[in-house]
Amino acid sequence: MVLDNIPYIPVADGVDWFVDKITDWFSFVFDPIKDGFGWLLDNSADYLAMVPPIFIIILVAILAFFLSGKKFGLAAFTIVGLIFVQNQGLWEELMFTFTLVFYASLISVLVGIPVGILMSKSKLAESIITPVLDFMQTMPAFVYLIPAVAFFGIGMVPGVFASFIFATPPVVRFTNLGIRQVSKELVEASDAFGATGNQKLFKVELPMAKRTIMAGVNQTVMLSLSMVVIASMIGAPGLGREVLSALQRADAGPGFVAGFGIVILAIIIDRFTQNLNKEK
Amino acid sequence: MPIKVENLSKIFGKKTKEATRLLDEGYSKEEVLEKTGCTVGVNRATFEVEEGEIFVIMGLSGSGKSTLVRLLNRLIEPTEGSVEIDGQNLATMNKENLREIRRTKMSMVFQKFALFPFRTVLDNAEFGLEVQGIEKEERTQKAKEALDLVGLGGYANQYPSQLSGGMQQRVGLARALTNDPEVLLMDEAFSALDPLIRKDMQDELLDLQETMKKTIVFITHDLDEALRIGDRIALMKDGSIVQVGTPEEILINPANDYVEKFVEDVDRSKVLTADKIMKRPETVDYDKHGPRVALERMREQGLSSIFVTDRSRNLKGYVTAEDARKAREEGVSQLSSIMKDDMPTVDLDTSIQDIFNVIHDAPVPVVVTEDGKLRGVIVRGAVIAALADGNEVNGDGA
Numbered sequence: 001m002v003l004d005n006i007p008y009i010p011v012a013d014g015v016d017w018f019v020d021k022i023t024d025w026f027s028f029v030f031d032p033i034k035d036g037f038g039w040l041l042d043n044s045a046d047y048l049a050m051v052p053p054i055f056i057i058i059l060v061a062i063l064a065f066f067l068s069g070k071k072f073g074l075a076a077f078t079i080v081g082l083i084f085v086q087n088q089g090l091w092e093e094l095m096f097t098f099t100l101v102f103y104a105s106l107i108s109v110l111v112g113i114p115v116g117i118l119m120s121k122s123k124l125a126e127s128i129i130t131p132v133l134d135f136m137q138t139m140p141a142f143v144y145l146i147p148a149v150a151f152f153g154i155g156m157v158p159g160v161f162a163s164f165i166f167a168t169p170p171v172v173r174f175t176n177l178g179i180r181q182v183s184k185e186l187v188e189a190s191d192a193f194g195a196t197g198n199q200k201l202f203k204v205e206l207p208m209a210k211r212t213i214m215a216g217v218n219q220t221v222m223l224s225l226s227m228v229v230i231a232s233m234i235g236a237p238g239l240g241r242e243v244l245s246a247l248q249r250a251d252a253g254p255g256f257v258a259g260f261g262i263v264i265l266a267i268i269i270d271r272f273t274q275n276l277n278k279e280k
Numbered sequence: 281m282p283i284k285v286e287n288l289s290k291i292f293g294k295k296t297k298e299a300t301r302l303l304d305e306g307y308s309k310e311e312v313l314e315k316t317g318c319t320v321g322v323n324r325a326t327f328e329v330e331e332g333e334i335f336v337i338m339g340l341s342g343s344g345k346s347t348l349v350r351l352l353n354r355l356i357e358p359t360e361g362s363v364e365i366d367g368q369n370l371a372t373m374n375k376e377n378l379r380e381i382r383r384t385k386m387s388m389v390f391q392k393f394a395l396f397p398f399r400t401v402l403d404n405a406e407f408g409l410e411v412q413g414i415e416k417e418e419r420t421q422k423a424k425e426a427l428d429l430v431g432l433g434g435y436a437n438q439y440p441s442q443l444s445g446g447m448q449q450r451v452g453l454a455r456a457l458t459n460d461p462e463v464l465l466m467d468e469a470f471s472a473l474d475p476l477i478r479k480d481m482q483d484e485l486l487d488l489q490e491t492m493k494k495t496i497v498f499i500t501h502d503l504d505e506a507l508r509i510g511d512r513i514a515l516m517k518d519g520s521i522v523q524v525g526t527p528e529e530i531l532i533n534p535a536n537d538y539v540e541k542f543v544e545d546v547d548r549s550k551v552l553t554a555d556k557i558m559k560r561p562e563t564v565d566y567d568k569h570g571p572r573v574a575l576e577r578m579r580e581q582g583l584s585s586i587f588v589t590d591r592s593r594n595l596k597g598y599v600t601a602e603d604a605r606k607a608r609e610e611g612v613s614q615l616s617s618i619m620k621d622d623m624p625t626v627d628l629d630t631s632i633q634d635i636f637n638v639i640h641d642a643p644v645p646v647v648v649t650e651d652g653k654l655r656g657v658i659v660r661g662a663v664i665a666a667l668a669d670g671n672e673v674n675g676d677g678a
C-alpha cells in the first residue's frame with residue numbers, strides 16, 4: 001500500500017513537547033497565576049460558604065423578584081431550589097461551583113467581548129479567529145484538562161482555565177455578530193455626524209448589539225457551568241465532584257441529588273442572565 | 281458656492297482603472313460590468329449647488345443617487361474627482377478635517393430615518409452635538425429648539441418607536457438641524473412615508489427653508505416631489521448626470537429621450553403655468569379705434585371677440601364681433617359703449633389646473649395680466665393640449 005509508505009507523523013509527541021516547553025518557558029507566568037488566582041478562588045468560595053445560607057437565599061430571591069419584573073415565579077423557584085440543596089447537605093459544594101462558574105465566565109466575558117469587537121472591525125481578524133473558535137468549541141472538553149493540569153497543577157485554577165477555553169467562543173461570536181448586524185444606516189448616521197471610531201462603538205454599536213451580546217454571555221455562562229462539572233476530574237471541588245464520586249461508586253442516589261443541584265443552579269443562572277437582557 | 285462637484289466618480293469593484301478607461305471610450309454601465317465586473321455607481325458627475333437652494337437629484341432606482349449623495353460627505357470614498365465645500369476639497373482631506381466638516385458644515389437625513397432606537401427623541405436630536413463634546417446644557421437647548429422647529433417639542437422624552445413614521449422623520453430632520461449645518465443632505469428622506477404625510481413634509485420643508493435658507497441636496501426618485509420642492513433638478517441615469525435645470529427647463533426641454541420618458545407621466549397641470557401656454561393677444565386701442573377697426577381685425581384673424589387696451593396696454597375689456605357689427609350699423613364710433621369686462625383673468629404663474637377650471641364656461645379666452653397690463657391670452661385648445669401632452673404647448677406669447 002502506498003499509504004503505508006508515509007512515515008508515521010509524531011503529532012502527539014509534538015504536542016507533548018510543545019506543552020512541556022510552554023510549561024517550562026511560561027512557568028514564570030503560570031506559577032503566579034496559579035498561586036494568586038488560586039488564593040482568590042479559595043478565599044471567595046470559603047467566605048461565601050461562611051455566609052449563613054438563609055441570607056443568601058433571601059438575597060437571591062429578592063434579586064430574582066426584581067429582575068423578573070416583580071413576578072413571583074422565579075423567586076419562588078429560587079427559594080425552593082436553594083432550600084433543597086441546603087437540605088441535602090450540598091450547600092458548600094454549591095458555593096464552590098458557583099464561585100468557579102462566576103470567575104470562569106467573568107474572564108470569558110472580559111476577554112471575549114473585546115475579541116468579538118476586534119473581529120467585527122477587521123475582516124482579517126475575523127478570518128483568523130473564526131477557525132480558532134471552531135477548534136476551541138469542537139475539541140472534546142476533556143482534552144483541555146490535560147494542558148490545564150500541566151500549566152496549573154490540579155484544583156480550581158486549571159478548572160477555570162479549561163472552562164475559559166471551552167466557554168469563551170459564544171460570547172466572542174455573538175459580539176461579532178451583534179456589531180455586524182447593526183443596520184448600515186445607523187452606522188452611516190453616526191459617521192455622517194462626525195463620530196469617531198470609539199464614539200461610534202460606544203454610543204451606537206455596543207448599545208445596538210447589547211441584546212445579542214447578552215445572549216452570547218448567557219451561553220458562555222451555561223457552558224462554564226457544564227465545564228465546571230467536568231473540571232471536577234482534575235480536582236475542582238463542588239457539585240461536580242459529588243457527581244463524579246457517585247459515578248465511581250456506582251451510587252445512583254447521591255449522583256442524582258448532586259446532579260439535581262447542578263440543574264437548579266443552571267436554571268437560576270440562566271433565568272438571571274436572560275432577565276438582565278430583558279431589562280430596558 | 282457651497283458645493284462644487286467636478287468629475288466625481290465611484291466605481292464599485294476591483295478593476296476601477298480599466299472600468300474608467302472603458303467608460304471614457306463610451307462603453308455603457310452594463311458593458312463595463314460585463315467586461316470588468318465593476319459596477320458604475322457614479323460616472324463623472326459635475327455640478328454646482330448654489331447657496332440656499334434646494335438642489336434635487338432625481339433618477340430611477342440604481343441610477344446612483346444614493347452613491348452620489350454619499351460621495352458628497354464621503355461616506356463612500358470617491359474613485360476620482362473632487363467635492364469642494366466652501367473651497368475645501370473633501371475628496372482629499374485627512375480624516376480629522378473630514379470629521380470637522382461633517383460635524384459643523386453638513387448633516388444628513390436618511391430614508392429609513394436611522395434614529396437610534398435606544399435614545400429618546402431629545403437624545404437623538406442631541407447626537408451631533410454630543411459627539412462634538414458640547415456641554416449637556418447647551419446641546420439640550422439647541423436640540424429642543426430644533427425639535428420645536430419641526431413641531432415635536434412635546435415629544436422630547438418619547439422613544440422613536442413610539443412615534444409615527446412622519447414624526448420619526450421630523451426627528452431625523454431635527455437631528456440634522458441641531459448642528460446648524462450649512463448643507464443638508466437628504467437621501468429619499470420622504471420616500472418611506474405615505475403620500476399624504478409626504479406632502480405635509482414637503483410643505484413643511486419648504487416652510488422651514490423660507491427662514492433657514494440652507495443649502496439642501498435632496499434625493500428622490502419621484503418627479504412630482506422633485507418638481508414641488510426643487511429649485512433646480514439634476515437627472516441621473518446609469519451614474520451620469522444627464523440634465524440639470526429648473527423644473528420648467530426639464531419639463532419643457534427634456535435633454536434627451538431618457539429625460540423625456542421620465543417626464544412623460546408627470547401631471548403637467550401642476551407645473552405648467554399660464555405664461556407657458558399663452559398666446560400673443562389681438563387687441564384694439566381704446567382711444568384710437570372704433571367698432572369698425574375691431575370688426576376688421578376680428579375678421580382677419582378669424583376671431584369672435586377682441587380685447588381692448590389703452591396705449592400702455594392696460595386691459596380695459598373686450599368687444600364681441602356681434603356687438604361690433606351692431607354698433608357699426610347704428611353708427612356708434614366709441615368702443616366704450618359696447619365693451620364688456622366680464623372676462624376671466626389669471627396671473628402669469630397660475631397653474632393650468634386652475635386655468636382649466638375658469639376657462640370652462642368663459643365667454644372669451646382667458647386673459648393673462650401682470651399689474652393690470654395685458655400679457656397674453658389662453659384659448660381652451662391650448663389648455664387641453666397642455667393637459668394631454670406638453671410637447672406642443674409652447675405658445676408664441678410672453
Ligand SMILES: Nc1ncnc2c1ncn2[C@@H]1O[C@H](COP(=O)(O)OP(=O)(O)OP(=O)(O)O)[C@@H](O)[C@H]1O
Pocket residue numbers: 292293319320321339340341342343344345346347348501
Ligand atoms: N456597496 C456597493 N457595492 C457595489 N455596488 C454598489 C454598492 N452600492 C451601490 N452599488 C451599485 O451602484 C449603483 C447605484 O446605486 P445607488 O444605491 O446609488 O442607486 P440609487 O439611485 O440610490 O437607487 P435607489 O433608488 O434604489 O436607492 C447600483 O447599480 C448599485 O448596484
Ligand SMILES: [Mg+2]
Pocket residue numbers: 345346347468
Ligand atoms: Mg438610493
